[in-house]
Amino acid sequence: MIELWNVSRALGLVSLLLMGVVLALGALHNTSMSRATAKAMPRFVLVALHRNLALITVVFVALHVVAVLVTPYLPLRWFHVVVPGTASFNPWPVGLGAVALDLLLAVVISSSLRRYLSKRAWLVVHWTSYVCFPVAVAHAVVNASFRGGTWWTLVVPLLASALVVAGLLYRRASRRRAAADVPLADRGRTDPAEARRAADHATGAQPVVREMRVVPRTAPAPAPGPPAEDEARTETLGGPEAPTVALPPRPRRR
Amino acid sequence: MASGGRSAKVAQHEQNKRTIVELTAWITVAAAMLVVGLHAGISASSTAADVPRVTTAEYR
Numbered sequence: 001m002i003e004l005w006n007v008s009r010a011l012g013l014v015s016l017l018l019m020g021v022v023l024a025l026g027a028l029h030n031t032s033m034s035r036a037t038a039k040a041m042p043r044f045v046l047v048a049l050h051r052n053l054a055l056i057t058v059v060f061v062a063l064h065v066v067a068v069l070v071t072p073y074l075p076l077r078w079f080h081v082v083v084p085g086t087a088s089f090n091p092w093p094v095g096l097g098a099v100a101l102d103l104l105l106a107v108v109i110s111s112s113l114r115r116y117l118s119k120r121a122w123l124v125v126h127w128t129s130y131v132c133f134p135v136a137v138a139h140a141v142v143n144a145s146f147r148g149g150t151w152w153t154l155v156v157p158l159l160a161s162a163l164v165v166a167g168l169l170y171r172r173a174s175r176r177r178a179a180a181d182v183p184l185a186d187r188g189r190t191d192p193a194e195a196r197r198a199a200d201h202a203t204g205a206q207p208v209v210r211e212m213r214v215v216p217r218t219a220p221a222p223a224p225g226p227p228a229e230d231e232a233r234t235e236t237l238g239g240p241e242a243p244t245v246a247l248p249p250r251p252r253r254r
Numbered sequence: 255m256a257s258g259g260r261s262a263k264v265a266q267h268e269q270n271k272r273t274i275v276e277l278t279a280w281i282t283v284a285a286a287m288l289v290v291g292l293h294a295g296i297s298a299s300s301t302a303a304d305v306p307r308v309t310t311a312e313y314r
Contacts, residue, residue: 002305003297010292014285021281045270045277052278060285074306090306148304150296 005074008067009143013156015060016140019104020160022057023133024167025050031174051111058108061101096139103132137161 025046065081068074080087080094081101087094110117110125117125140157144150199205296304 002300003293005305006296006300007289007293009296010289013292014289017288018281018285042270045274048274049277052274053281056278056282056285060289145304148301149299150301150304152299153292153296156292 004067004071008064011060011064011067013153015057015064016136017156017160018057018060019133020163022054024163027167027171031171093139093142096135100132100136100139103128
């Protein structure tokens with residue numbers, strides 16, 4: 001029966017590692033890395049892999065929970081692993097595991113019912129996986145015994161956390177690189193005239209004729225007095241390199 | 255010409271779907287093997303302090 005306890009620990013550790021891989025795959029979605037791999041394989045392959053691995057993670061978590069419940073010398077009932085704080089035995093580690101399980105179930109069920117939910121509601125629930133993962137890591141760390149000989153199993157939560165942190169850091173760096181050449185205040189904004197000029201410049205099309213004016217050169221008349229200010233004025237045409245027009249502040253979206 | 259391009263696209267799509275299934279299966283096999291390996295490692299290094307509610311005498 002002690003073997004069953006060891007099996008449940010191994011299942012929990014592998015579930016945590018799989019969860020880290022799934023979270024890292026989700027964090028890399030729509031980054032430059034997923035765009036780079038899209039040349040070799042389409043993006044839907046990565047998305048499908050993210051979804052399949054998440055479902056496999058749920059299977060491993062279910063096996064972990066069942067193994068813990070059927071271990072005879074652990075006084076745990078089914079509601080102890082679902083409702084946090086109800087377990088009298090080892091309340092904090094079991095409570096953390098229950099919270100992680102509930103959050104995981106929320107993410108899985110909301111993704112299964114995605115077609116019935118708004119995108120915003122689904123996304124809010126989906127982002128709770130970033131809460132679920134640290135709670136699961138805390139569950140693993142608190143459950144590990146530092147007095148026994150299995151302290152080395154802490155390598156697994158460490159590795160899973162490193163995967164997730166690396167994925168998030170890459171996502172952050174990728175987003176920053178993509179928007180580095182556009183000031184924060186001007187992202188997503190453009191002046192229509194400037195955009196038209198840039199499009200003409202990019203496609204090689206002729207600029208719009210009505211923006212061009214021909215200024216007839218008049219013969220300079222001999223002036224008896226000092227030169228008038230009009231002679232010093234020249235009319236120029238704005239090309240593609242015209243300075244950016246300052247736009248009024250955009251109203252705040254609610 | 256157009257049907258050739260279409261059939262190539264369909265074949266590529268089928269290949270991508272196979273890739274998803276194969277990758278998922280391989281990762282599942284790797285995870286199962288990891289469970290076996292971790293179980294062996296935990297069993298080998300486990301002591302009475304690693305098992306809750308079990309005394310040292312019971313563990314032996």
